[in-house]
Every structure is written in structure tokens, then in C-alpha cells.
Amino acid sequence: MSSIDSRPERDRPWMFRTYSGHSSAKASNALYRSNLAKGQTGLSVAFDLPTQTGYDSDHPLSRGEVGKVGVPICHIDDMQVLFDEIPLEKMNTSMTINATAAWLLSLYIATAERQGTDQGALRGTTQNDIIKEYLSRGTFVFPPEASMRLTSEIVSYTVDHVPNWNPMNVCSYHLQEAGATPVQEIAFSMANAISILDVVRAMPEVDDETLSRVFGRISFFLNAGIRFVEEMCKCRAMNLLWEEIGRERYGITNEKMLRLRYGVQVNSLGLTEAQPENNIIRIALEALGVTLSKKARTRSLQLPAWNEALGLPRPWDQQLSLRTQQILAYETDLLEYGDLFDGSHVVEAKTNALLDEARGELQTILDMGGAVTAVENAYMKQKLVESQTDRLRAIEAGELTVVGVNEYVEAVDSPLVEEGAGAILKVDESAEREQIQSLEAFRNRRNTADAEAALKNLEDVIKNGGNIMAPSIAAAKAGVTTGEWSQVLRDVFGEYRAPTGVVAAPVAEASEDVSQVRKRVDELSTTLGRRLKILVGKPGLDGHSNGAEQIAVKARDVGMEVVYDGIRLTPQEIVQSAQDEGVHVIGLSILSGSHGVLVTDVVEQLKNEGMGTIPVVVGGIIPDDDADKLVAAGVRRVYTPKDFDLTRIMDEIVDVVAESNAD
Amino acid sequence: MPTEPASTAALEAARKLAGRVCAGERSAISQALNAVDDNRASSREARLALLDAVSPQARGVRIGVTGAPGAGKSTLLDALVSGLRDRGRSVGVLAVDPSSQRTGGALLGDRMRLSASARDAGVFLRSLAARDQLGGLSEVTGPSLDIMAAALDYVFVETVGVGQSEAQVIDVVDTLVFVAQPAAGDLIQFMKAGILEWPDLFFVNKSDLGDVATRAAAELRAGLDLGHRRDPDRVPPVLSGSARDGLGIDELIEALDEHTGYLKTSGIGEARRRQGRIARIEHALEVRYGRFGLATLGSETEVRAAIAAEPGASVDRVVDVLSSRIEAALCEHDEEKGRRGA
Incomplete structure (x- = not known):
């Protein structure tokens, strides 16, 4: 037995983070400090949807969303509270922020300066990847051209002024959540990075040496699913392709700059509501995929919590995820070896196969004009919707095994979620009201003239084509709010609605179940006098549209006429659309946890407009208690992640419409 | 076809609904559109009574918007709707989407991504599935336009792509606008297909592409001088602009109004x-x-x-x-x- 002294030398572990933030800056600060005390080594800030989409907490669209999926940050004082007693010169902070990245980075820099830290010393990451927002996550605000400009200006600013900052984190993570295959994940994210690098290269102030540094600062954010061998090969393939792109397309020669640097959040898509304790094992296996191979090892890792499909995780749930990382890094011998797979024919063959296919798909996108074109013509979005449809069909058909969901469903009840276990975090309902009060107080105590002058200056600089960062940092210091900053940009750049990508989804071969429902839809349509028409709506600021898209495609496949207008609609817009379109039923999808306010609003407004007889069904991450409340408010059916069989949902929607029209 | 006599009450209700449609009541427009789409034998008399009462009142200008997929029809409509709303006119949009031949199902409205500014009380949107009409218009397109034109100043019908629908859409609109994108070879294809003889107005979109767009407009003008035209006395104007950037929209609205005046006086x-x-x-x-x-x-x-x-x-x-x-x-x-x- 070896003594402590003779223990072999170990690699330094990756950085441990937990994606977190909720309710208020104060509550989130307390959470961050306790996580750091438990051995977390970096921060990952989750902002709420109003902050991500550039609205103050008191904007009408923010209603119900404040503090729900992250922390609300309206101004510099919020940011200062968020990092109270956390020295930013020593911290590495990752911020999941995209459309408003320039603003949140400006607030971060201004806060650091208040702490006495120069921006040059800051370390961290702004996600700043707008392409995947159009494709999957949905917190875009501005049209593609303006968005690419903002991203490239953050890149060109930080490379000189905040040299240790990762200005853009190209995310393939959300593409996998939207259904991407490994090949699509590689090809789409590379196309995305190229679209920004091409813009940066064309900037007059960027020379070859700067371009090399910019290339070295672009980082990636990957997903890791349960097929962990393939996922490991995917990471190896991305390493190779990135280096190839650096050398061949951008003429980079500096080895250090050519290295692919990436962080990972493992898959949430495959986490199940049924037998939720199984997710603990899934998460650990997925972590292996991105740590086992030294050559393809992640720089930082975020593990989701086992109960994410049920609602918001509690501190204990997040601690379990952190402990998983610590056991893997400190207890096992993983970090004592070089690459375990060098020389493995199996791994090499799989890696090369992925690489070849990804090169082909990347070329297809570049040939059509690049990632921006492939967003505007919906090519990538359609491919993702197709892949996701395939995946769900395979689960429904039992071709893809999901333990506890479509196989091995017999189980004893889980003590983790039994009555009274309180298995999820309840957001304090007073958080929104308190945040709005504190925002009003801030507006009253700031110097209004300073703020207005800073906004005017911001507008002038943008209109004259100057870099967004300097006037934004000045605005942060002058007490400008998130909503005010964004409004200036909205006025100059306009707002964008992205293609939903569902129209071109091919009609699936009908299984027996689908044919059965189709027959019922035909019969009911005859009774109704016209074809059964459904409105699929996403109220609020939540942009996770994958579920709504799958419902829309399935409804079409069973023979319904489907109206789907995309994301970010107010309850009033949904009700108006239901009236104009003359639909028989409304299906709402919400994942942000703001279902209470938004769904009730839709139901109430329908009644007020004399359309109370139109039935409403709801799908989302909705705890049982909330579901009961929604049903009491008049909602006809509530669906949660455990309802994976979309055909059965359609069958029930036929029931609901038949009931509502029976007289 | 079996006929079921409608009750006097049903006929009276239909006429009342017609009155509310002509008064521009939003819920009435929707109800009436549902009614003309209702193909039950028992609803037939009420539907006919509604249409008889509404059709003579349908004075709104009907405009068809057509063009190849990707030409920017939806973006242009968005800009047109905003422009007309700025002028205080009420607008309806009927978007026709294809149905699956196999399932009868259809995904509607993705093309009608109207921006927030275009969604106000003076704008009415209805999407319609083409149903069993391969590549064409559903039978309820005409009656639906009648309903909307009785309530709104302008009614647009946007059709899918290019093909058989042009020849049918001219039966239900006053003015047909063709949206062209400056892509090589497209125009020649359209000329070969005889599609260019129907439109009253052309809008070459994406003028920000520069020379390519200018050339496309010139080619189009040359082609129109030579080719067959629906109205031999009038060479359709070729406008250009960028729907995305709002360029050329004022001119297009003026041209539409000019054509409406021409139709009336001639x-x-x-x-x-x-x-x-x-x-x-x-x-x-x-x-x-x-x-x-x-x-x-x-x-x-x-x-x-x-x-x-x-x-x-x-x-x-x-x-x-x-x-x-x-x-x-x-x-x-x-x-x-x-x-x-x-």
C-alpha cells in the first residue's frame, strides 16, 4: 500500500461551476457564497428572462418572470449586491447572457471598478452566442446583422481591454437540447464561430496578430448526452476540426491559440420526471464522457440537478451535483493518467466518422452563405426540428430505451419525491414585488440628467458605427437601467422574429396509434363543420420552443390545422390570435415557471372576450400543486415532462374539443 | 346535395352577423369567417344568407401578394401593414398555407411573422389551409375575402410560392403584386411559366444587394415590354426596395393606391x-x-x-x-x- 507521500502526480481538475441564480441579487449572492464555501471553483450566473431580453422588472412583459429562471439585474447596484464580498479580481465568472451581453459585461466591469479592480484583471465568459438563440434558446432581441455587430464589437473590445475574458462562448449545448445529432452539434457550432470570426477579420482595426488572439479567446460550450462514448469522440472530433479551421481558414500558426477550449453542461434533455433518482446516475455517466479522455477534457463543468424536470432545484440538489464532480476529480484516479484512448482503433474510427460527416455538413452551410443565412432561411432550424421529431418518435415507438419511461416502468415510489418531501425550490412570490420597489428607489436616487446624457451618448455612438462597449460602461456608471439601455438599441436596430422551422417538417409515416387519432380528428372535423384548428402558443419571455414545436408538428401529423406564431407573445396577443384564427382549442407551453400568472391571464382574457368556451391545455415544467391550481382556474389538461407520448396527448385534445362542443 | 331548410331565426342571426361584420366588429369578422368555412348541410342556408348580405358591401381593396419562396413576401407584408396602419387604414391579411395531402393537417402562419408594431387592433390576421386544392387556393378563399373586405380598408391574400395559384388568385383580387428577389435565373423561369403576365405591380426586393437588384429590375422591365400582359393598355410598374429595411414601402403604397384609382376610373x-x-x-x-x-x-x-x-x-x-x-x-x-x- 502506498503512503500519502508517494501518491502519483495529478492533473489539475477542471473548474467546477453550478448554473445558478434566482429571486434577487441578494438571495443569489448568498447562494454563490455558500457554493464557493463548499468547494465550487467558479461562478455561473443565471439571469432571469427580463434581464436576458432587455426589460426592466416593471415592464409589462416581465410580469410573472422576475427572478424565476435566474437573478434580475436592472442596474449597477443590483450587480454590486450580486458580487458583494466576492472579489472579482480572483473570481472566474461565466455569464449566460446573449442579446444583452454588452450591457451585463459593462455592469460587471463597472462593478469591478467600484471594488477597485481594473477591467484588465477580470476573468470569465460572456455567452454572447446569438445564432443558437435564434435556433433554440429564444432570448434574441435584435436582427441577425445587428446582433453580429454587437458580438464582434464585444470581441474586439475585450481582446485589448479585458484580455483574459472569453467574449464569446459558442454553444452547441442548446443545439443538442433542441435535438441536434453529434454531427449537427459539431457542424452548426463551427459554422456559427466562423460567422463571427469572418466579421471580426473584416474589421479595419483587426490585424493578423489580433485575429490570432481573437481566435484563441473564442471558447465553446458543449453538451454531453448519455451516449458517452460517442460524446467523447465528438469532443475529440471538434478539437481536430477547430484546429483545421484555424490553420486553413484564418492562417493561425500559434499552437496555443489553436487549442479548442470548452466548458460543458451535461444534458438536461434526457433527464426524466419518472423515477427521477435515475437522473443522478445519468448525470454522473454524462460527466464521464467529457472528462475521461485527457485530450478532450472540458475546462469547466456544470452538472444539472437530478430534479430539474420537476421544477427549480434546491441548494441540496445543487450540492449533490457539485459532490459528483468532486468525487470524480479527487477520489478516482482519473487525473493521474495521460490520454486513455490514444491508439484506440475504435475511438479513432468513430472520431473520424463524425469528423468527415461534420465537415460535409459545415460545407453545406458555408456554401449557402454561412450560419446567418442558414438561420434566415431556416435550414438549421428545420434540421433540428427533424432530428428532435425522429428522437421523440423513436422513444414513443420503443426503439430508443429510456429506463423508467418507456421500459422498466414498474417501480416502487421514490422517497425523494414523496408527499411532504418538498423536492423542489419554491420561489418566494414576493420577489417580483420587492425587486420592482427596489428598482423604483434606484430610479429616484440616481442623477437623472447623468443617465439621460449617457443614453444620448450611447445612441450617438451606435448610430455613428462606434464600438458599443465604452458608452455602455459609461451608462452603467451613470445609473442607466437594463430596460433603458435595451430600448435605445431596439429603437436603432429594430426587433427580430426568427423562423419557427416547423412548416417544412416532413409528415411522419403514421403508426397505428397516429392513424387512429387521425381518424378521430377527421370524424370530429366533420361534426364541427370545419377542420379541427389548434393554436399553439408560448406566452411570456421563455424562448425554449422545442416542446411547442414538437406539439405543433404532431398536431399537423394527426390532421389538425395548426397555428403557431413562435415565441414571446403576451396573453393578449394569444387571445387575439385565437379569435382572429377561429381556433377550437389553445395549447400553451411554458418552461420558465411563470405558468401561474400567464396561463391564468389567458384564461381570464378569453372569458372577458366572450371566448370562454374555447378549451385551454397547458404543457411545461409544472409541479403538481400548481397543476391543481391551473385546473381550478379552468385549464382542461396539464402536461409535464413525464407525458412523453405526444400521440396520446393529441388523442386527449380531441376528447377536450369534443367535450367542449357537445350540445 | 341535401338541403335542410334553415329556421327563420338562423337566417335572421346570419343577417345580424353581416351587419356587425360591415361595422368592422372584430369578433363578428372571426365568427363570419368560421361560418363561411362551415360545410355542414345544416349550416348551408345561414352561410348563404350571410354571404348574400355581406358580398355587395365588400368594398375594401383586395390585393394578392405572390412570389417565389424566400423572396420576402412576409417581410414585405409586414412592412406594408405597418405603413398602412401609419396612414390610419385598417388591414386584413389572409395567408394561405398548403395542407398535407395525406393527413389533411397543416401548419399555418409561420410565414406571417408580423412584428409587434404590426399587431394592433386595426390588423386582422387569418390563416387558411389550402385543403384539397393542390397548389391552389381553397374554395373558401373567395368568400373569406368577401367577409374581410366588408369590414376592412385593405385585404391582402398571401399565397404559397409560384404556380397554379396565380391564375386563380386573380379571380379574387383587384390588384396582384409580384415580389421578386434578385436571384439569377429566377425571372427567366417565371417568364417561361407565363406567370409574369398576371401581376399589376412588381416589387424587386432586397435592393441592398446593389447591382444584382438593379439588373433584375431592368431585366424585368425589358421582359414586360415584350411579353403578354393581362392589361394590354398598361405596363405594370417595377418598383424596388428592401422590405427588411423599410425602403420603397411608401412608393409601393402610393403605387397600390394609384392602381386602385386607375381600376375605378377606367x-x-x-x-x-x-x-x-x-x-x-x-x-x-x-x-x-x-x-x-x-x-x-x-x-x-x-x-x-x-x-x-x-x-x-x-x-x-x-x-x-x-x-x-x-x-x-x-x-x-x-x-x-x-x-x-x-
Whole structure:
């Protein structure tokens, strides 16, 4: 037995983070400090949807969303509270922020300066990847051209002024959540990075040496699913392709700059509501995929919590995820070896196969004009919707095994979620009201003239084509709010609605179940006098549209006429659309946890407009208690992640419409 | 076709609904659109009463917007709607999407991504599935436009892509706008397909592409000078602009208004509506009974005379009346055949 002294030398572990933030800056600060005390080594800030989409907490669209999926940050004082007693010169902070990245980075820099830290010393990451927002996550605000400009200006600013900052984190993570295959994940994210690098290269102030540094600062954010061998090969393939792109397309020669640097959040898509304790094992296996191979090892890792499909995780749930990382890094011998797979024919063959296919798909996108074109013509979005449809069909058909969901469903009840276990975090309902009060107080105590002058200056600089960062940092210091900053940009750049990508989804071969429902839809349509028409709506600021898209495609496949207008609609817009379109039923999808306010609003407004007889069904991450409340408010059916069989949902929607029209 | 007599109350309700539609009441427009789409035999009389009451009141300008996929029709519509709203006019949009032949299902409205500024109380959006009409317009397109034109100043109908729909859409609109994108080879294809003879106005989109766009506009003008045109007295104007950046939209609205004025003063508008009415009736009868069935009404001239005999009635009413005559004739024909056989 070896003594402590003779223990072999170990690699330094990756950085441990937990994606977190909720309710208020104060509550989130307390959470961050306790996580750091438990051995977390970096921060990952989750902002709420109003902050991500550039609205103050008191904007009408923010209603119900404040503090729900992250922390609300309206101004510099919020940011200062968020990092109270956390020295930013020593911290590495990752911020999941995209459309408003320039603003949140400006607030971060201004806060650091208040702490006495120069921006040059800051370390961290702004996600700043707008392409995947159009494709999957949905917190875009501005049209593609303006968005690419903002991203490239953050890149060109930080490379000189905040040299240790990762200005853009190209995310393939959300593409996998939207259904991407490994090949699509590689090809789409590379196309995305190229679209920004091409813009940066064309900037007059960027020379070859700067371009090399910019290339070295672009980082990636990957997903890791349960097929962990393939996922490991995917990471190896991305390493190779990135280096190839650096050398061949951008003429980079500096080895250090050519290295692919990436962080990972493992898959949430495959986490199940049924037998939720199984997710603990899934998460650990997925972590292996991105740590086992030294050559393809992640720089930082975020593990989701086992109960994410049920609602918001509690501190204990997040601690379990952190402990998983610590056991893997400190207890096992993983970090004592070089690459375990060098020389493995199996791994090499799989890696090369992925690489070849990804090169082909990347070329297809570049040939059509690049990632921006492939967003505007919906090519990538359609491919993702197709892949996701395939995946769900395979689960429904039992071709893809999901333990506890479509196989091995017999189980004893889980003590983790039994009555009274309180298995999820309840957001304090007073958080929104308190945040709005504190925002009003801030507006009253700031110097209004300073703020207005800073906004005017911001507008002038943008209109004259100057870099967004300097006037934004000045605005942060002058007490400008998130909503005010964004409004200036909205006025100059306009707002964008992205293609939903569902129209071109091919009609699936009908299984027996689908044919059965189709027959019922035909019969009911005859009774109704016209074809059964459904409105699929996403109220609020939540942009996770994958579920709504799958419902829309399935409804079409069973023979319904489907109206789907995309994301970010107010309850009033949904009700108006239901009236104009003359639909028989409304299906709402919400994942942000703001279902209470938004769904009730839709139901109430329908009644007020004399359309109370139109039935409403709801799908989302909705705890049982909330579901009961929604049903009491008049909602006809509530669906949660455990309802994976979309055909059965359609069958029930036929029931609901038949009931509502029976007289 | 079985006829069920409607109750007096149902007919009275239909006429009342028509009144509310003409007053521009939003919920009434929606209800009326549902009613014209209702194909139950029991709803037929009420539907016809509604259309008879609404059709003569349908004074709004009807504009068809067509063009290849990706030409920017939706973006242009978005800009047009905003522009017309700025001028205080009410606008309706009818978007026609294809249905799956296999399932009857359809995904609607993705093309109508109207921006927030275009979604206000003066804008009414309805999407329609093309149903069993391959590449064409659904039968309810005409009646739906009648309803919307009775309530709103401008009604747009956006059709899918380019093909058979142009020849049909001219039967239901006053003015047809073609949105072209400056892509190589596209225009030649359209000319070959004879599509360019129908539009009254061309809008070359994406003028930000520069030379390519200028060249496309020039080619189009040259082609129009030479080719067949629906209106031989008028060379359709070719405008250019960028729907995305809002360039050329004011000019397009002016051109639309100019064309509306021209249709009125020249009498061509009236003639077009007359022709369109005849074409819709003949088309509907032909779809139902085939050429053979239509021929039982007599020669082409006799058919037109029969249609002209019902000047105030809605298209659907005339179709209904003539359907009964055709069915009677077909019945007689069958009996005749039966006697001969016996």
C-alpha cells in the first residue's frame, strides 16, 4: 500500500461551476457564497428572462418572470449586491447572457471598478452566442446583422481591454437540447464561430496578430448526452476540426491559440420526471464522457440537478451535483493518467466518422452563405426540428430505451419525491414585488440628467458605427437601467422574429396509434363543420420552443390545422390570435415557471372576450400543486415532462374539443 | 346535395352577423369567417344568407401578394401593414398555407411573422389551409375575402410560392403584386411559366444587394415590354426596395393606391370583378361536377347568361342555384340511360 507521500502526480481538475441564480441579487449572492464555501471553483450566473431580453422588472412583459429562471439585474447596484464580498479580481465568472451581453459585461466591469479592480484583471465568459438563440434558446432581441455587430464589437473590445475574458462562448449545448445529432452539434457550432470570426477579420482595426488572439479567446460550450462514448469522440472530433479551421481558414500558426477550449453542461434533455433518482446516475455517466479522455477534457463543468424536470432545484440538489464532480476529480484516479484512448482503433474510427460527416455538413452551410443565412432561411432550424421529431418518435415507438419511461416502468415510489418531501425550490412570490420597489428607489436616487446624457451618448455612438462597449460602461456608471439601455438599441436596430422551422417538417409515416387519432380528428372535423384548428402558443419571455414545436408538428401529423406564431407573445396577443384564427382549442407551453400568472391571464382574457368556451391545455415544467391550481382556474389538461407520448396527448385534445362542443 | 331548410331565426342571426361584420366588429369578422368555412348541410342556408348580405358591401381593396419562396413576401407584408396602419387604414391579411395531402393537417402562419408594431387592433390576421386544392387556393378563399373586405380598408391574400395559384388568385383580387428577389435565373423561369403576365405591380426586393437588384429590375422591365400582359393598355410598374429595411414601402403604397384609382376610373376594376365572379362560379361547378356537368347548363354563353341572371347574389348562392340545375339534369340523364338500358 502506498503512503500519502508517494501518491502519483495529478492533473489539475477542471473548474467546477453550478448554473445558478434566482429571486434577487441578494438571495443569489448568498447562494454563490455558500457554493464557493463548499468547494465550487467558479461562478455561473443565471439571469432571469427580463434581464436576458432587455426589460426592466416593471415592464409589462416581465410580469410573472422576475427572478424565476435566474437573478434580475436592472442596474449597477443590483450587480454590486450580486458580487458583494466576492472579489472579482480572483473570481472566474461565466455569464449566460446573449442579446444583452454588452450591457451585463459593462455592469460587471463597472462593478469591478467600484471594488477597485481594473477591467484588465477580470476573468470569465460572456455567452454572447446569438445564432443558437435564434435556433433554440429564444432570448434574441435584435436582427441577425445587428446582433453580429454587437458580438464582434464585444470581441474586439475585450481582446485589448479585458484580455483574459472569453467574449464569446459558442454553444452547441442548446443545439443538442433542441435535438441536434453529434454531427449537427459539431457542424452548426463551427459554422456559427466562423460567422463571427469572418466579421471580426473584416474589421479595419483587426490585424493578423489580433485575429490570432481573437481566435484563441473564442471558447465553446458543449453538451454531453448519455451516449458517452460517442460524446467523447465528438469532443475529440471538434478539437481536430477547430484546429483545421484555424490553420486553413484564418492562417493561425500559434499552437496555443489553436487549442479548442470548452466548458460543458451535461444534458438536461434526457433527464426524466419518472423515477427521477435515475437522473443522478445519468448525470454522473454524462460527466464521464467529457472528462475521461485527457485530450478532450472540458475546462469547466456544470452538472444539472437530478430534479430539474420537476421544477427549480434546491441548494441540496445543487450540492449533490457539485459532490459528483468532486468525487470524480479527487477520489478516482482519473487525473493521474495521460490520454486513455490514444491508439484506440475504435475511438479513432468513430472520431473520424463524425469528423468527415461534420465537415460535409459545415460545407453545406458555408456554401449557402454561412450560419446567418442558414438561420434566415431556416435550414438549421428545420434540421433540428427533424432530428428532435425522429428522437421523440423513436422513444414513443420503443426503439430508443429510456429506463423508467418507456421500459422498466414498474417501480416502487421514490422517497425523494414523496408527499411532504418538498423536492423542489419554491420561489418566494414576493420577489417580483420587492425587486420592482427596489428598482423604483434606484430610479429616484440616481442623477437623472447623468443617465439621460449617457443614453444620448450611447445612441450617438451606435448610430455613428462606434464600438458599443465604452458608452455602455459609461451608462452603467451613470445609473442607466437594463430596460433603458435595451430600448435605445431596439429603437436603432429594430426587433427580430426568427423562423419557427416547423412548416417544412416532413409528415411522419403514421403508426397505428397516429392513424387512429387521425381518424378521430377527421370524424370530429366533420361534426364541427370545419377542420379541427389548434393554436399553439408560448406566452411570456421563455424562448425554449422545442416542446411547442414538437406539439405543433404532431398536431399537423394527426390532421389538425395548426397555428403557431413562435415565441414571446403576451396573453393578449394569444387571445387575439385565437379569435382572429377561429381556433377550437389553445395549447400553451411554458418552461420558465411563470405558468401561474400567464396561463391564468389567458384564461381570464378569453372569458372577458366572450371566448370562454374555447378549451385551454397547458404543457411545461409544472409541479403538481400548481397543476391543481391551473385546473381550478379552468385549464382542461396539464402536461409535464413525464407525458412523453405526444400521440396520446393529441388523442386527449380531441376528447377536450369534443367535450367542449357537445350540445 | 341535401338541403335542410334553415329556421327563420338562423337566417335572421346570419343577417345580424353581416351587419356587425360591415361595422368592422372584430369578433363578428372571426365568427363570419368560421361560418363561411362551415360545410355542414345544416349550416348551408345561414352561410348563404350571410354571404348574400355581406358580398355587395365588400368594398375594401383586395390585393394578392405572390412570389417565389424566400423572396420576402412576409417581410414585405409586414412592412406594408405597418405603413398602412401609419396612414390610419385598417388591414386584413389572409395567408394561405398548403395542407398535407395525406393527413389533411397543416401548419399555418409561420410565414406571417408580423412584428409587434404590426399587431394592433386595426390588423386582422387569418390563416387558411389550402385543403384539397393542390397548389391552389381553397374554395373558401373567395368568400373569406368577401367577409374581410366588408369590414376592412385593405385585404391582402398571401399565397404559397409560384404556380397554379396565380391564375386563380386573380379571380379574387383587384390588384396582384409580384415580389421578386434578385436571384439569377429566377425571372427567366417565371417568364417561361407565363406567370409574369398576371401581376399589376412588381416589387424587386432586397435592393441592398446593389447591382444584382438593379439588373433584375431592368431585366424585368425589358421582359414586360415584350411579353403578354393581362392589361394590354398598361405596363405594370417595377418598383424596388428592401422590405427588411423599410425602403420603397411608401412608393409601393402610393403605387397600390394609384392602381386602385386607375381600376375605378377606367372601369377595368368593375370588369375584373365581374369576370372574377364568373370564373369563380364556373371553377366551383367544374370542381364539383366536371366539364360534363357544367355542359348540362348549355354553351359557354348560356352559362354566363345564367350567372348574369343573378346579379345581386353572392358567388356561393349562384353556385348553389346552378348546382341544383346541374343535379336535376344529371338525374334526368341517368334516368334516360336507365330507360335505354331497360
